[in-house]
Amino acid sequence: MPRFVRYLAPLVAFIALAGLLYKGLSLDPKLVPSPLIDKPAPAFSLPLLQHPDTLISNSDFKGEVTLFNVWATWCVACRQEHPLLMQLAKQGVRIYGLNYKDERAAAKRWLQMFGDPYLANAFDEDGRTGINWGVYGTPETFVVDKKGIIRHKVIGPLTSESIKHELLPLLKQLQEEDG
Amino acid sequence: MIPELGHFALILALCMAIIQAIFPLVGSLNRTPDWVALARPVAWGQFVFLSLSFGILTHAFLVNDFSVLYVAQHGNTELPTIYKISAVWGAHEGSLLLWVLILSGWTVAVASLTRNLPDEVVARVLSVMGMISIGFLSFLLFTSNPFERLFPVPVQGGDLNPLLQDFGLAVHPPMLYMGYVGMSVAFSFAIAALIGGRLDSAWARWSRPWTLVAWVFLTIGITLGSWWAYYELGWGGWWFWDPVENASFMPWLAGTALIHSLAVTEKRGAFKRWTVLLALLAFSLSLLGTFLVRSGVLTSVHSFAADPARGLFILMFLLFVIGGSLFLYALRAPGISRGGGFANLSRESMLLGNNLLLLVITALVLLGTLAPLLYDAFQWGKISVGFPWFTSMFVMFTPPLIVLMGAAPLTRWKQQDPAALLRSLRLALGISIVAGLVMALPVREGSLSAGLAVALSLWLLSTLLTSLKQRLKNRSGVGGLLADIASRGGRSYYGMWVAHAGIAVFVIGVTFVTQYDIEKDVRMSPGQEIQLNDYRFRFDGAVPHKGPNYTAQRGTVRVFRDGKEIAVLHPEKRTYLVQSRPMTEAGIDAGFLRDIYVSLGEPLGNGDWAVRLYYKPFVRWIWLGGILIAIGGLLAASDPRYRMRVLARMRGSRTATGTTTAEVHA
Numbered sequence: 051m052p053r054f055v056r057y058l059a060p061l062v063a064f065i066a067l068a069g070l071l072y073k074g075l076s077l078d079p080k081l082v083p084s085p086l087i088d089k090p091a092p093a094f095s096l097p098l099l100q101h102p103d104t105l106i107s108n109s110d111f112k113g114e115v116t117l118f119n120v121w122a123t124w125c126v127a128c129r130q131e132h133p134l135l136m137q138l139a140k141q142g143v144r145i146y147g148l149n150y151k152d153e154r155a156a157a158k159r160w161l162q163m164f165g166d167p168y169l170a171n172a173f174d175e176d177g178r179t180g181i182n183w184g185v186y187g188t189p190e191t192f193v194v195d196k197k198g199i200i201r202h203k204v205i206g207p208l209t210s211e212s213i214k215h216e217l218l219p220l221l222k223q224l225q226e227e228d229g
Numbered sequence: 230m231i232p233e234l235g236h237f238a239l240i241l242a243l244c245m246a247i248i249q250a251i252f253p254l255v256g257s258l259n260r261t262p263d264w265v266a267l268a269r270p271v272a273w274g275q276f277v278f279l280s281l282s283f284g285i286l287t288h289a290f291l292v293n294d295f296s297v298l299y300v301a302q303h304g305n306t307e308l309p310t311i312y313k314i315s316a317v318w319g320a321h322e323g324s325l326l327l328w329v330l331i332l333s334g335w336t337v338a339v340a341s342l343t344r345n346l347p348d349e350v351v352a353r354v355l356s357v358m359g360m361i362s363i364g365f366l367s368f369l370l371f372t373s374n375p376f377e378r379l380f381p382v383p384v385q386g387g388d389l390n391p392l393l394q395d396f397g398l399a400v401h402p403p404m405l406y407m408g409y410v411g412m413s414v415a416f417s418f419a420i421a422a423l424i425g426g427r428l429d430s431a432w433a434r435w436s437r438p439w440t441l442v443a444w445v446f447l448t449i450g451i452t453l454g455s456w457w458a459y460y461e462l463g464w465g466g467w468w469f470w471d472p473v474e475n476a477s478f479m480p481w482l483a484g485t486a487l488i489h490s491l492a493v494t495e496k497r498g499a500f501k502r503w504t505v506l507l508a509l510l511a512f513s514l515s516l517l518g519t520f521l522v523r524s525g526v527l528t529s530v531h532s533f534a535a536d537p538a539r540g541l542f543i544l545m546f547l548l549f550v551i552g553g554s555l556f557l558y559a560l561r562a563p564g565i566s567r568g569g570g571f572a573n574l575s576r577e578s579m580l581l582g583n584n585l586l587l588l589v590i591t592a593l594v595l596l597g598t599l600a601p602l603l604y605d606a607f608q609w610g611k612i613s614v615g616f617p618w619f620t621s622m623f624v625m626f627t628p629p630l631i632v633l634m635g636a637a638p639l640t641r642w643k644q645q646d647p648a649a650l651l652r653s654l655r656l657a658l659g660i661s662i663v664a665g666l667v668m669a670l671p672v673r674e675g676s677l678s679a680g681l682a683v684a685l686s687l688w689l690l691s692t693l694l695t696s697l698k699q700r701l702k703n704r705s706g707v708g709g710l711l712a713d714i715a716s717r718g719g720r721s722y723y724g725m726w727v728a729h730a731g732i733a734v735f736v737i738g739v740t741f742v743t744q745y746d747i748e749k750d751v752r753m754s755p756g757q758e759i760q761l762n763d764y765r766f767r768f769d770g771a772v773p774h775k776g777p778n779y780t781a782q783r784g785t786v787r788v789f790r791d792g793k794e795i796a797v798l799h800p801e802k803r804t805y806l807v808q809s810r811p812m813t814e815a816g817i818d819a820g821f822l823r824d825i826y827v828s829l830g831e832p833l834g835n836g837d838w839a840v841r842l843y844y845k846p847f848v849r850w851i852w853l854g855g856i857l858i859a860i861g862g863l864l865a866a867s868d869p870r871y872r873m874r875v876l877a878r879m880r881g882s883r884t885a886t887g888t889t890t891a892e893v894h895a
Contacts, residue, residue, distance in 0.1 A: 061555035061556055070603065
């Protein structure tokens with residue numbers, strides 16, 4: 051059989067490659083690029099969506115594990131994500147929103163129509179805070195720990211799978227850390 | 230209701246594919262002519278259902294049917310019609326649908342243009358293509374259904390990624406897919422030959438034109454992509470060694486090796502195992518490219534939605550297709566005869582050298598593309614293999630490749646007398662060395678590279694001219710040339726000639742634009758002038774401008790040379806309304822010998838802008854080279870010897886299929 055074995059070389063090389071690719075599937079390259087992970091959340095101070103004369107800032111997050119969800123009414127994926135946020139809020143997860151480059155009236159209507167999962171919404175009309183947070187598309191969701199440090203970032207809509215397998219375990223772990 | 234019909238048509242297409250995969254193959258093995266005869270009609274049936282499905286998705290975009298999730302995500306009422314159509318393949322689900330539609334298109338092309346081939350060979354080829362189709366159709370239906378509904382129905386769609394709202398990128402993916410998927414024909418021919426145990430020069434002659442046409446599409450697709458990146462990304466770069474670009478470049482390299490190896494197998498009966506392996510490799514790399522782009526294993530500027538579940542599916546499919554075919558190869562390879570022998574100095578040995586170099590480059594591109602993954606998997610830390618690494622390894626392996634490219638057409642098959650070869654290469658060698666030295670001296674920055682490029686390019690051109698002179702020694706004048714082109718095998722030769730000349734042009738373009746381009750980042754206030762090389766740029770400010778689905782700041786830059794105005798450029802900074810994404814639209818004055826390229830950076834207040842000015846010598850030659858290579862490939866694919874019998878038959882029986890496609894593909 052030695053001749054047969056010689057011609058198996060391409061197959062063996064391919065299987066090694068496939069093994070590598072399989073391993074690659076379990077690694078998430080999207081986690082790599084954000085330079086803000088494990089850094090303190092960028093400071094901001096913005097008017098509330100519902101009450102323009104009251105300000106909200108990142109110090110409101112302190113002491114609790116918080117989700118900071120970036121959304122807008124013009125974003126279809128946000129609409130898709132919205133029911134999941136509602137569920138999370140029902141489970142007692144603290145969610146703040148960053149209403150990004152939006153119209154105040156439209157955003158209020160949206161919350162009336164689809165429900166309001168947020169403790170409060172910062173109204174980022176010109177998108178400056180979004181830029182400071184490194185947002186490059188909506189929706190995005192940041193996980194901020196009790197010390198106000200960004201621990202995780204989800205680009206694109208949350209899915210029920212990513213919530214179950216990534217987000218909830220992480221939130222649980224962060225809850226157990228000291229504030 | 231209509232979208233459900235599209236979904237249903239997809240399911241029917243999958244059923245057709247299953248029949249196409251099983252019955253003709255089994256029929257060809259146990260000699261059941263009725264089962265073999267199923268292959269062609271079923272292939273057509275699949276094509277009809279896929280066209281219907283694709284048409285329905287396109288219709289959904291045209292009428293803004295946002296109850297379809299995919300349309301709601303990527304369509305928009307304000308989108309110009311052409312981009313509503315290109316939005317169909319603007320993201321994952323739709324581009325996969327296009328992929329299978331094109332696969333099915335290639336399948337019916339094979340079905341209708343191979344009537345002069347033995348029926349059981351065609352049955353096996355179509356059967357293998359059916360298996361590939363099953364894989365992609367189930368992927369589409371089970372993980373990425375483009376007809377998924379959305380409720381409640383939004384009033385407006387999420388819009389097409391602004392990067393993709395451009396003519397170049399509207400046609401780039403179909404071209405690339407034509408190339409990727411076209412490689413499946415050579416693959417299927419190879420598998421059919423392995424199953425039947427008949428690997429001979431007839432097999433090589435049948436696969437050759439298909440491979441050439443697929444390779445031409447790949448060439449056009451890559452060239453378009455490069456041109457698009459140049460004018461759309463606003464950095465003036467034309468190639469980024471991005472994983473997605475590499476994914477298209479690897480099958481091209483393997484395909485290039487394959488078309489040369491097929492030539493040897495057809496003419497000399499040699500390299501059979503090697504050719505089969507390359508045919509498997511070229512398509513495997515196309516599939517791997519699809520995996521890399523779709524699975525999210527690697528991140529890239531181009532990547533659409535990344536999803537590990539989808540990745541796992543494609544990986545399983547890869548294991549089946551590539552693993553299965555390589556296993557079949559290992560079983561059959563020992564039985565393949567050796568074929569014609571050749572001496573150490575012969576055209577065969579030169580083509581073998583060219584093949585090995587191409588494969589080394591392919592392997593290095595693969596390594597560079599997967600390196601980040603490799604490091605990550607073994608936890609050596611996170612890295613990305615940068616531009617300089619790719620460039621340096623390319624500079625290392627391309628020159629020997631070009632030296633061989635010049636010499637091979639002047640070398641005889643089987644055995645070449647070294648002294649005679651040297652005699653015919655003497656002139657070319659002299660010209661290129663002298664010209665190279667003239668270019669490289671006096672030594673200054675970049676002159677060494679420029680000298681090398683000029684030497685290689687002239688080496689290629691002068692060896693081509695020498696070979697043309699030898700070929701035409703019994704003919705004279707333009708009439709003689711035309712007669713030679715029309716002769717049997719003539720277009721193959723002239724196709725090679727034009728494609729190799731394209732490489733010479735490409736080498737000059739790449740080297741000159743890399744070594745001699747000038748780039749300046751400046752702050753400009755309205756009315757201010759800046760001198761760059763021989764050119765003077767005057768910035769006349771930027772004003773708001775409104776497009777159909779974007780707003781922009783539109784700058785005006787006047788370019789003067791010797792006091793005369795030679796161009797007015799309008800670089801734009803666009804903001805697409807729906808996705809609120811800023812986009813740069815460069816202002817370019819294109820020329821044969823140089824481009825002038827202006828793009829707007831950020832507004833700096835008081836009407837001042839950050840402006841980027843480029844002077845790019847010979848940059849057009851890069852794409853001109855690509856176009857020449859593609860023309861060469863088409864010329865070679867249209868050689869009369871591939872279609873004599875087909876045309877004769879068509880005249881006889883006037884089949885329903887169009888003769889024009891027959892001329893291109895047969």
